[in-house]
Amino acid sequence: xxxxxxxxxxxxxxxxxxxxxxxxxxxxxxxxxxxxxxxxxxxxxxxxxxxxxxxxxxxxxxxxxxxxxxxxxxxxxxxxxxxxxxxxxxxxxxxxxxxxxxxxxxxxxxxxxxxxxxxxxxxxxxxxxxxxxxxxxxxxxxxxxxxxxxxxxxxxxxxxxxxxxxxxxxxxxxxxxxxxxxxxxxxxxxxxxxxxxxxxxxxxxxxxxxxxxxxxxxxxxxxxxxxxxxxxxxxxxxxxxxxxxxxxxxxxxxxxxxxxxxxxxxxxxxxxxxxxxxxxxxxxxxxxxxxxxxxxxxxxxxxxxxxxxxxxxxxxxxxxxxxxxxxxxxxxxxxxxxxxxxxxx
Amino acid sequence: xxxxxxxxxxxxxxxxxxxxxxxxxxxxxxxxxxxxxxxxxxxxxxxxxxxxxxxxxxxxxxxxxxxxxxxxxxxxxxxxxxxxxxxxxxxxxxxxxxxxxxxxxxxxxxxxxxxxxxxxxxxxxxxxxxxxxxxxxxxxxxxxxxxxxxxxxxxxxxxxxxxxxxxxxxxxxxxxxxxxxxxxxxxxxxxxxxxxxxxxxxxxxxxxxxxxxxxxxxxxxxxxxxxxxxxxxxxxxxxxxxxxxxxxxxxxxxxxxxxxxxxxxxxxxxxxxxxxxxxxxxxxxxxxxxxxxxxx
Numbered sequence: 005x006x007x008x009x010x011x012x013x014x015x016x017x018x019x020x021x022x023x024x025x026x027x028x029x030x031x032x033x034x035x036x037x038x039x040x041x042x043x044x045x046x047x048x049x050x051x052x053x054x055x056x057x058x059x060x061x062x063x064x065x066x067x068x069x070x071x072x073x074x075x076x077x078x079x080x081x082x083x084x085x086x087x088x089x090x091x092x093x094x095x096x097x098x099x100x101x102x103x104x105x106x107x108x109x110x111x112x113x114x115x116x117x118x119x120x121x122x123x124x125x126x127x128x129x130x131x132x133x134x135x136x137x138x139x140x141x142x143x144x145x146x147x148x149x150x151x152x153x154x155x156x157x158x159x160x161x162x163x164x165x166x167x168x169x170x171x172x173x174x175x176x177x178x179x180x181x182x183x184x185x186x187x188x189x190x191x192x193x194x195x196x197x198x199x200x201x202x203x204x205x206x207x208x209x210x211x212x213x214x215x216x217x218x219x220x221x222x223x224x225x226x227x228x229x230x231x232x233x234x235x236x237x238x239x240x241x242x243x244x245x246x247x248x249x250x251x252x253x254x255x256x257x258x259x260x261x262x263x264x265x266x267x268x269x270x271x272x273x274x275x276x277x278x279x280x281x282x283x284x285x286x287x288x289x290x291x292x293x294x295x296x297x298x299x300x301x302x303x304x305x306x307x308x309x310x311x312x313x314x315x316x317x318x319x320x321x322x323x324x325x326x327x328x329x330x331x332x333x334x335x336x337x338x339x340x341x342x343x344x345x346x347x348x349x
Numbered sequence: 350x351x352x353x354x355x356x357x358x359x360x361x362x363x364x365x366x367x368x369x370x371x372x373x374x375x376x377x378x379x380x381x382x383x384x385x386x387x388x389x390x391x392x393x394x395x396x397x398x399x400x401x402x403x404x405x406x407x408x409x410x411x412x413x414x415x416x417x418x419x420x421x422x423x424x425x426x427x428x429x430x431x432x433x434x435x436x437x438x439x440x441x442x443x444x445x446x447x448x449x450x451x452x453x454x455x456x457x458x459x460x461x462x463x464x465x466x467x468x469x470x471x472x473x474x475x476x477x478x479x480x481x482x483x484x485x486x487x488x489x490x491x492x493x494x495x496x497x498x499x500x501x502x503x504x505x506x507x508x509x510x511x512x513x514x515x516x517x518x519x520x521x522x523x524x525x526x527x528x529x530x531x532x533x534x535x536x537x538x539x540x541x542x543x544x545x546x547x548x549x550x551x552x553x554x555x556x557x558x559x560x561x562x563x564x565x566x567x568x569x570x571x572x573x574x575x576x577x578x579x580x581x582x583x584x585x586x587x588x589x590x591x592x593x594x595x596x597x598x599x600x601x602x603x604x605x606x607x608x609x610x611x612x613x614x615x616x617x618x619x620x621x622x623x624x625x626x627x628x629x630x631x632x633x634x635x636x637x638x639x640x641x642x643x644x645x
Contacts, residue, residue: 033455081435139631142380142435143578146571147623154623158616276439283436316454318563321447328440329423333430 015284015291017335022326030319039313044320047308048301053189054308060190060262062300063199064089064254064271068278069285069292070206071127071250077210077287078243079223084130084145085251086275087152088123092252094159095122096259097266100179101164108182115183116198116256123252124245126152131244135237149275153268160268175267183260190262202253207289209246219243251275273321277303280328299324353599355483359557360602361595362491363388363549367573368580368587369501370545373538375577376505376514378521381539382438383423384546385570386445387416391550393449396561397457400466405555408467412547419445420543424536442570450563462562468555488556490548497548502584510537518582549573575626581633594622 031037048058068085075082095118099111130148133139157174160166164176186192210216222229222239229236254274259266281299285292302324306317367388374381391412399408423441426432453459469488476482505511513534516524525531553569554561572594579594580587601619 029451033452035455083435083439133627133631133634137631138634138637139627140578140634142382143575143630144627146382147575147627150568150571150623151620154616154620158614161616162614273443276443279436279439316451316460318447318450318454322444322451323447325440325442325444325447329426329437329444330432330440332436333426333432335430 011286015286015331018330018333019284019327021330022323025326026319026323029322030315035315036313040315043309043312044305046312047305051308054304056189056191057304057307058297058301061303062296063190063195064258064274065278065281065300066199066293066296067202067254067257068251068275069281069296070202070289071247072279072282073206073210073287073289073292074219075243075247076282077223078219078240079226080134080240080243081142082127082130082145082244082247083142083279084127084148085278087145087149088126088248088251089255089271089275090152090156091126092119092123092255093259093266094156095119095252096256097164097176097179100183101176104180111183112185112260115260116253119252119256120249121252123255124248127244127248127251131241135240156266157268160266164266166265173267173269175265178265179259184264185257186261188262188264192261195257195261198257202250203289203293206250210289215239215242277324280324280331283331284327351481352483353603355486356602357592357596357599358487358491360598361592362494362556363553363569364573364576364594365494365588365591366497366545366549366552367570368576368591369498369584370542370549371573372501372577372582372584372587373514374542376518376582377535377538378518379427379434379535379539381542382435382574383441384542384573385566385568386442387419387543387546388550388553388570389449389564389566390419390445391416391547392554392565393453393561395551396463396465396554397452399555403466405467405469409547409551412551413544416543416547417540420539421536424539428532428535446564453561462560465555465559465561468559469551486557488552490552490556498584498588505584510534514538572622575622578633579626579629597621
């Protein structure tokens with residue numbers, strides 16, 4: 005990172021451009037842009053409870069993006085966070101539902117572990133296929149996302165079914181209140197502590213550990229890494245397992261936290277937004293945390309906006325899409341080579 | 350049985366249009382994740398313009414125009430501004446998911462879904478009753494599919510662009526040395542992808558249903574991409590892969606209708622195309638060895 009300012013500008017210019025284009029479209033469609041801006045501010049920051057809502061969405065985004073940072077730095081395109089998140093939720097819901105009589109001190113760690121293992125396994129499938137069979141991870145993680153959705157659908161309409169729910173809202177029964185880490189607000193001391201620990205762990209791993217250095221070398225110049233005698237396959241597999249573990253942990257926190265159960269159609273865009281968060285955060289842990297707060301606020305605003313303006317919430321999806329479309333483009337100066345910007349054609 | 354065959358064809362047609370269109374981009378070395386979004390844009394614009402102007406052809410024309418524009422933007426970003434094709438492709442898809450829902454709400458005041466005032470003609474009228482009655486459900490685009498496959502095959506195997514694309518995909522440096530303008534070939538390939546995705550979206554929205562609903566592609570673009578890999582970047586095999594995915598989808602839908610006919614939960618049948626894709630992509634990756642050029 006040659007200059008912190010230039011680097012931040014690199015992330016801020018596409019975001020500003022995305023907002024400008026989005027709001028131009030809103031104005032052209034006849035919406036009151038000032039009212040929409042005010043609604044955004046209220047929904048993300050100012051209205052009562054809105055900061056809490058922003059934080060509620062920032063927490064899972066932050067955790068998932070930590071895993072994505074690790075994979076993108078290694079040059080791997082694991083875009084399966086969405087599926088890993090869902091399977092993590094499945095791993096997490098098992099212990100509270102199957103062992104309801106055990107004390108929370110045992111069940112909650114089991115559930116967290118279940119989530120982490122679930123996510124890591126799901127990601128590990130794509131990783132193992134890539135490393136040992138040279139199978140394309142982009143298509144495989146995409147496919148695993150769809151399989152995960154169907155798998156969850158089967159669990160919530162079959163073995164773990166709660167009879168009062170159906171369709172998009174089909175879900176498992178609610179887990180016992182004693183196993184919950186937060187109420188439906190999704191913000192609690194327990195959740196915050198877990199996210200802080202996860203972020204510290206990721207920061208140490210990425211910035212201060214041999215693994216972090218090695219994986220970055222593997223991502224930026226695989227040949228040099230091979231000459232150095234690094235065990236590239238092992239690093240790749242570890243990368244996938246870690247990314248899945250973070251996504252799975254986020255899925256577990258969703259189940260033990262705000263949701264309290266596993267829902268079929270839950271958080272359909274979280275895994276994708278987390279990729280944008282990681283890139284906007286320039287593949288660094290502090291940057292990703294800031295970006296997670298920003299996109300958490302945007303998500304909170306999406307849910308709030310219909311209350312104050314008639315702008316459909318899909319309008320903000322447009323801005324999110326524009327950010328992703330523009331964020332890796334080199335507008336003014338040449339980007340430093342990093343793993344996210346290297347196309348692998 | 351005939352109904353089952355017709356259902357399979359109807360589910361396959363959008364996949365094959367998008368798959369064969371995407372084939373041009375993939376052959377040019379672009380792993381075009383935005384196909385999903387382009388299909389959705391095609392479906393929406395066909396319904397929106399078609400309904401507003403009262404002509405399905407103007408609707409499809411508009412869809413093609415919009416997709417050409419979006420494809421050009423995507424090309425400009427990844428070729429000229431060196432944006433990452435996967436991230437930008439995901440962005441393009443999200444933009445289309447949000448954009449179609451937004452415009453439907455802003456200009457038609459509809460949330461969730463809207464009905465179309467126009468639909469594609471269904472040129473062959475089968476008997477009113479009996480097993481063959483279902484063929485009358487097939488749209489004009491479905492009947493034109495064989496011709497479309499032939500055109501794509503000719504374009505890829507016999508045209509200058511097709512041969513250039515093959516060269517770019519196999520040996521980009523040799524192609525460049527031989528004077529192929531790689532940038533321009535990529536642009537043409539992506540524009541063709543855009544046109545085909547507009548047709549795929551039109552078939553999806555006005556081929557049978559005559560309606561548009563939010564996110565109605567629901568992953569079909571990604572499946573089309575999988576069909577390309579499944580078909581080893583070959584037009585005929587991509588078509589067959591599209592039919593196979595349509596078949597798996599039809600089996601999933603029918604097992605829902607004929608509940609009890611099988612004990613396998615329908616979710617597992619619906620997983621088949623995705624699992625088969627992973628299996629086949631892996632097989633192909635393994636066979637191609639560690640030093641082969643990557644698709645993405």
